[in-house]
């Protein structure tokens with residue numbers, strides 16, 4: 001991958017509200033880096049929510065967040081959390 | 092209830108020679124109506140025409156919609172957008188409005204609809220009179236709800252009662268109807284429009300408390316919830332679904348019970364305050380003629396003749412048609428020999444009279460299928476018959 | 480409401496939704512939630528004052544959107560969201576008025592209102608979730624059901640012609656017309672953002688899977704399959720002649736931004752015309768008097 005200027009590739013931290021999920025797998029299917037997988041576990045509604053299997057690969061593209069019809073998954077910028085306000089704003 | 096004086100901008104003070112349709116428009120403008128959406132239909136169109144001509148210099152919007160379904164829908168939007176709003180129609184258009192009249196009731200939306208009645212059913216008699224929508228106005232939309240309806244008998248009253256309709260609709264947050272007819276709508280008479288400072292209006296029941304505590308359907312002490320308008324930052328929700336205090340849908344029998352009872356009770360429990368009747372020579376009457384709108388004027392002549400013939404006749408003119416004056420009719424039913432009910436239909440308000448008389452006294456109907464007013468002799472005949 | 484620990488991160492969409500009403504009623508794999516997320520994202524990106532956004536909808540699965548957004552919102556009757564929106568806009572011209580509508584709502588029962596609002600160039604935005612059927616009532620045939628598709632009231636297949644909604648919108652006078660599938664997340668968001676930034680009648684059609692009814696009855700698989708399928712079948716043609724973008728059963732879906740023009744809105748025309756004709760007698764409306 002080519003990075004322009006001093007833009008570092010972004011890293012995302014994934015938050016999953018397990019009990020809001022209805023297991024449609026949209027997020028799993030459309031994550032460009034296969035960061036997610038449907039788990040074996042059942043949530044309170046009896047669906048399999050996703051789990052993060054490769055968080056380091058997450059690009060912070062937020063595709064999972066936008067595609068989720070249940071508002072059950074969202075991503076925050078990793079640097080933001082680790083380095084405070086220095087992190088870049090959302091794209 | 093906050094009372095304010097009319098905005099002089101909308102008040103055409105002075106003495107005028109107007110027909111009932113125009114007088115309705117002037118009443119609306121005087122009452123502060125600044126949004127009118129309508130669709131042409133005889134014999135109500137003149138009201139819309141008058142609005143389209145007058146409102147640009149008053150500071151409001153007139154829009155001719157694509158049909159009556161759209162007219163009433165636009166009114167609902169405009170009211171939640173903060174405006175006082177009205178429309179006018181007649182039979183076929185009134186039928187088209189029914190679904191969203193129910194929505195307005197359910198969302199407790201104050202608005203005014205004038206129905207200049209013509210003969211029906213269907214296209215019926217576009218240019219000729221009728222009083223055949225008197226039950227439709229009460230029951231026409233599905234479900235249980237209550238509305239307020241007034242019936243003017245002259246152009247002057249078209250003006251006065253349109254203002255009153257706005258006031259009542261704001262007090263009770265309910266669609267309120269001016270149920271006139273082709274005769275009154277097209278009748279030219281003197282209409283005196285008072286100076287703005289003599290016209291008392293009821294201000295919408297605006298909520299003023301903290302934003303985060305606003306509940307669109309939480310009843311105040313007088314049973315009526317506070318209102319806000321779109322754009323003021325309350326981020327409220329309203330729906331035609333059965334809802335709780337937050338305006339959120341709750342689909343079960345318990346919530347339905349609270350919701351429906353409220354929509355009905357707020358009118359029933361305030362009926363005494365709402366109802367206006369004009370009574371004449373009731374005290375010693377053996378016969379009481381009950382009528383409304385144009386038929387009351389025809390009745391006057393029949394009653395005069397009956398009195399000349401020695402019959403003790405009293406009259407009741409229903410200025411408020413809905414809610415119906417149940418208590419008064421029931422009380423009088425104990426004292427009189429009969430009620431006589433002429434109306435330009437095949438039997439509508441007479442059913443209410445009969446219901447309230449509850450078998451205590453006979454009720455004589457004088458029907459007229461529409462197209463013209465009664466021959467006073469027919470009413471006289473009925474009075475004489477009843478007095479026997 | 481969820482009793483989350485306050486330091487825990489919140490999904491930013493929670494600022495725009497009535498979280499006390501979530502979970503929503505939509506089926507697992509239904510695309511309506513995805514379109515709603517795109518709408519929320521567009522609102523966030525456009526940094527619009529949410530106090531000045533009103534969302535209206537009619538009746539249907541899509542019609543439930545108005546109940547979930549944390550903005551001034553009215554859930555009206557079937558087909559009538561557009562005229563109610565017209566009233567809101569005219570009463571309160573500073574509002575951005577958005578109608579979230581099903582295909583049946585907008586082009587079946589509400590078709591007349593739709594074309595007339597477009598004709599007047601009423602300054603409102605329509606987001607139409609087209610799932611090719613009347614979903615809420617159980618998957619009946621709609622004015623948008625492609626010829627040949629199955630529906631509960633077209634059990635032998637639909638033999639009626641269907642509406643080409645972008646063409647209808649453009650021909651009626653819309654100033655912004657776009658079509659995407661629900662999977663075109665960023666593009667849907669971008670279109671909504673563009674329309675939010677415009678004045679005039681805008682129409683955005685989003686082809687969206689109805690997994691439970693349309694997909695099952697037509698054996699098109701689950702939401703995932705359908706989302707992917709619509710996306711794969713789509714071909715972006717910005718500026719395409721809307722006469723050519725009708726949808727056939729299982730055929731190509733032409734998507735893109737088809738129309739983006741500027742012309743005076745209803746209120747612009749009213750103020751301009753009446754000002755000219757009536758002169759000083761005219762009180763310009765919605766300019767300073769609100």
Ligand SMILES: Cc1ncc(C[n+]2csc(CCOP(=O)(O)OP(=O)(O)O)c2C)c(N)n1
Nearest residue numbers: 538539540541557581582583584613614615
């Ligand atoms: C006047 C009226 N007729 C019929 C209905 C029943 N009804 C409710 S939703 C609906 C269809 C909705 O279809 P669409 O607008 O495409 O929305 P979807 O459910 O597909 O999102 C119908 C016919 C109604 N509510 N009101």
Ligand code: SF4
Nearest residue numbers: 031058059061062064
């Ligand atoms: S943000 Fe992008 S890369 Fe990260 S999990 Fe979501 S979809 Fe995958």
Ligand code: SF4
Nearest residue numbers: 021022024025027068
């Ligand atoms: S997209 Fe949302 S609902 Fe679907 S599996 Fe992922 S988290 Fe669950």
Ligand code: SF4
Nearest residue numbers: 506509540614689690
């Ligand atoms: S019935 Fe269809 S449109 Fe309605 S919620 Fe289910 S999947 Fe969505």
Ligand SMILES: [Mg+2]
Nearest residue numbers: 581582612614
């Ligand atoms: Mg649909």
